[in-house]
Amino acid sequence: MQENEHIIYKSTLLNQLDVAHGYSTRGFGDLRWNKNRQTFLTTLGMAYENLVMGEQVHGIRIAHVDDHQKGKIIPGTDGLISRSSGILLGVTFADCVPLLAIDQKAGVIGTAHAGWKGTLAGIAREFIDHMKNEGADIKNIYVSIGPHIGMCCYNVDEGRARAFQNRFGMNEKIASQAGNDWHLDIGMANYMSLSDAGVPQTQIDVSEVCTACHVDSFNSFRRDTKEAFGVQLGVISL
Template sequence: MHNEPFILLNKQFLSYNGWNDFSTKIVTGFTTKNGGNSIDGYETFNLGLHVNDDPNKVSSNRLKLSSLLEFPTSRWACTEQTHENNIIKISSEHCGLGAFNYNESIKGTDGLYTNDSNVLLTLCFADCVPLYFFSPSHHYVGIAHAGWKGSVKDIAGEMVRKWNDEGIDSKDIYTLIGPSIGSCCYVVDDFVIDYVKGLDINEGLESPIYKAINHGEYRLDLKRLNEQLLHKAGIPYKNIRSTSYCTSCEEGLFFSHRRDKGNTGRMMSFIGLKEEDSYI
């Protein structure tokens, strides 16, 4: 893929190395569906504890990822995602919550950020948009889960404003849009598009964020929608990178809730800083 920011390092995950010039300790990536132990519709590297997979197999998969990343599960932050725009700042007291028991995960949260080292922020996906945030000059990392509901509730802008409130200028934030369903595969109705229209960001773009294909049916580009929301929140376009991967198209790499008609596993997005580091 031309200029694809994610690199497939092994069967289990793609890595983003675009921020390594700022920090040699940052860990940023997105898992695939391959190289794990799950079966029966969750083949094989399912990392979701909430999809009726055998919890022992999910735990085994999570331990495998932990080993590959050299990031212990006791330092993971895991949440109960609800397609809202609630964002919390993570500290050591949150670490380990939900790593092996979904009921113990951080409740009602779709965005996480921290300025602590040795904390891995994690979220699960099967078509929604993973958003990654990094401010090297302030030692902040963040991650957000943006399906259509989170997108129209502007979880992207909410993260930026949280950081603004902590003294970080939008121009000092770098962002990354990860693998998700593309407009090639994502068709929505007027109910969804009316929310998108309410955001008032589709005017004047060379190509629209959505395109009508039939009466009451539209192709929606969630990646570009979030790109525009990030830019509206003050992120320069040069600080926004986006993947070309579509989770629905790439059947050999990813689970897809829409393609698999709901009977599927979950990938995991993750970001963290392993220890205090010097920045360039």
């Protein structure tokens, strides 16, 4: 990918539903910078002033936000829920799992950031519970699990793999061992959590893109050097 090449990654499922959303790719640069956020959102046809973000502390706290929080970063939260039509919810990621969710009938949207800690602590279920509290109907919730590090590149120590086995059972699709090497699929773990929380499996779209394999297109915490490192931004709006 060329520098400054403005390619937006979209969920096939959310696209079919005509949901305003998108994930930035490497061509937009490091989305920790406001200037790059502005460029990305302008390309998407969205207004930067309406963006609300969570601080993202690898916890499971979810905040309900409205128009009063536009332009703010909500401290101590990894998930955001809103029913405000003027708002834009965002989540940054670089290997961690970004979740974008919507119930179009109830008019509820949400974003969540699930790294291994949040995934293990159950942020996906917490996220869906809060969507329901805001009026979403589990039958009408659609979720995009965005680009994240795949099992191919996410090798971990045995302790972390065992913790996932304790939480998710002996599922080779989530934690697998090859010799002394353990690998995790945190996208699949979140998929299972969402499904267990009641979201119909046909309404969950898991991105097949591994951010570490596709380091030309995506920033990767694991694969990038300190100098080259940046983050992507995922956004959704009603």
